[in-house]
Amino acid sequence: MSAGYRVLSDASLRARNTFRVDARAARLIEVDDARALPDLAATAFGDGPPMVLGGGSNLLFAADPAGTVVALAAKNVEVVADDGGDAVLIRADAGVEWHGLVMSMLRQGYRGLENLALIPGTVGAAPIQNIGAYGVEVCDRIHAVEVYEHGAGMARLGRDDCRFAYRDSVFKREPDRYIVTAVEFSLSRSTAPHVEYAGIRDELAAMGVEHAPDAAQVAEAVIRLRRRKLPDPAAIGNAGSFFKNPIVPRAQAEALQAEHATLPVFRGDGEATRKLSAAWLIDACGWKGHRDGDAGVSDKHALVLVNHGNASGMQLLDLARRIAASVRERFGVALEPEPRVIGAKW
Numbered sequence: 001m002s003a004g005y006r007v008l009s010d011a012s013l014r015a016r017n018t019f020r021v022d023a024r025a026a027r028l029i030e031v032d033d034a035r036a037l038p039d040l041a042a043t044a045f046g047d048g049p050p051m052v053l054g055g056g057s058n059l060l061f062a063a064d065p066a067g068t069v070v071a072l073a074a075k076n077v078e079v080v081a082d083d084g085g086d087a088v089l090i091r092a093d094a095g096v097e098w099h100g101l102v103m104s105m106l107r108q109g110y111r112g113l114e115n116l117a118l119i120p121g122t123v124g125a126a127p128i129q130n131i132g133a134y135g136v137e138v139c140d141r142i143h144a145v146e147v148y149e150h151g152a153g154m155a156r157l158g159r160d161d162c163r164f165a166y167r168d169s170v171f172k173r174e175p176d177r178y179i180v181t182a183v184e185f186s187l188s189r190s191t192a193p194h195v196e197y198a199g200i201r202d203e204l205a206a207m208g209v210e211h212a213p214d215a216a217q218v219a220e221a222v223i224r225l226r227r228r229k230l231p232d233p234a235a236i237g238n239a240g241s242f243f244k245n246p247i248v249p250r251a252q253a254e255a256l257q258a259e260h261a262t263l264p265v266f267r268g269d270g271e272a273t274r275k276l277s278a279a280w281l282i283d284a285c286g287w288k289g290h291r292d293g294d295a296g297v298s299d300k301h302a303l304v305l306v307n308h309g310n311a312s313g314m315q316l317l318d319l320a321r322r323i324a325a326s327v328r329e330r331f332g333v334a335l336e337p338e339p340r341v342i343g344a345k346w
Contacts, residue, residue: 004033005040016071017056018120019305020237021313023342025069028053032073034094034181037148044068049150049176051342054094057121057239058129062313063343072124072181077101080184089143090185094124098131106216110187112141114219115194118226120233120240124180128171129338130164134222135197139164145171146182154181166269167244167338175340193218199225231298237307238298242320243278243335250274256331260284278327278335279303285326295319317344 011028014020029044031037050068053059074093081089088110092101098121102113115136125131126138127145142164145157163170171178193215195201203221204213213221231238245266248256253265253274264277282288282302289299294311296319298304305316324335337346 004036005029005031007044011069013053013056013061013065013069016053017059017061017239018233018237019056019060019239019307019313019316021061021307021311021316023061023064023313025065026067028069028071030071030073034072034074034146034148034154034179037179037181038153040070041148041150045070052124052175052179054122054125055097055120057119057233058125058338059340059342060239060313060316060337061342062317065342070179071095072122072179074181077104086188086190088187088189090187091146091182092123092185093182094122094180096123098122098126102219105185105187106219109189111189111191111193111215112185112187113138114215115197115200115222117219117222123183127162127164127169127180127183130167130169130172132167134194134200134225136194137164137166139169141185141187143184143186145180145184147171148179148181150177150179166247166275172340229301231300231304231306236298237311238304239339241278241301241303241338242305243282243303243324244338245275245278246281246333246335247273247275248333252332256333276333281327281331281333281335282323285323285330287323287326290319292319297323313342314344317341321346 008028011025013023013025045068050070051065053069053071072094075095077092077096079088080091099118101123102117105113115134119131127142131138142159145162147155149155171180193213195218200221203225209217247268250272257263257265263280266275268274279302287297288302290297294308295315296306296308298306305320327333327335
């Protein structure tokens with residue numbers, strides 16, 4: 001144990017990824033103080049940047065990771081600015097469990113993250129993936145991201161510098177450049193919750209909430225929806241939605257919808273594009289509930305690949321590739337994975 005970190009050799013990563021895939025790290029460094037990162041970069045990372053591991057909820061180990069693995073363990077949450085009015089600025093270390101942060105903010109009366117309740121993972125992973133659910137993306141509430149930049153030291157990036165996009169960011173596009181160490185969130189005491197997503201409205205109605213729901217009620221609706229529709233990673237290995245909803249040219253989407261009237265189509269990243277439901281496409285190809293040994297597709301949601309026990313990462317990746325190939329063959333639409341694949345290319 002050294003100041004701010006500890007080093008583990010030949011460390012099992014099975015409990016550190018929500019797919020519960022057997023993988024091992026030749027060297028795992030658990031960092032309790034991000035200020036140790038510059039010294040570690042100079043003395044312990046080896047020839048290149050390490051792989052950074054958060055809650056392991058958005059990756060698939062197709063092989064053991066090469067080189068050093070770093071896990072950020074700091075879990076401090078603090079108010080960094082509060083003028084007593086509506087706005088409050090919260091800073092959370094990368095190692096903070098995401099759902100715990102959402103619920104803690106609600107208990108303190110801070111709104112803005114409620115639609116993102118029950119998403120697995122850590123705060124540090126949230127901006128990398130630009131996590132989103134039920135009409136909200138985390139970038140909507142990010143004020144800044146604190147990072148260690150390899151070769152440059154500690155830095156703080158404003159929201160625009162993070163280059164957020166749908167399930168994307170500069171951190172995802174340049175994974176060997178940055179280590180996210182903390183995130184600052186702009187939250188509110190009075191902003192009306194986002195309830196435009198139809199599923200939330202329906203769930204609130206089922207809860208008996210029909211007018212002016214508060215943020216805690218919206219979070220409860222989201223939690224109920226997720227528990228009903230998505231398998232619990234604590235019960236069966238999975239990384240949530242495995243595929244992104246594909247964005248295609250508007251003309252292609254309209255042609256597909258004309259042929260398949262029930263295909264859900266949403267506005268894309270502009271008027272010229274549309275976003276399709278990957279779950280619908282996969283289900284239409286007959287994959288929901290499919291199983292090859294211990295690698296399978298959830299019978300609750302076609303977007304979710306599951307590990308029934310001892311599937312390897314390569315078995316899960318092979319299944320994902322076959323699913324994507326069938327969707328491309330039938331609908332002419334390319335699917336891309338949401339999780340980061342370690343040890344293989346998509």
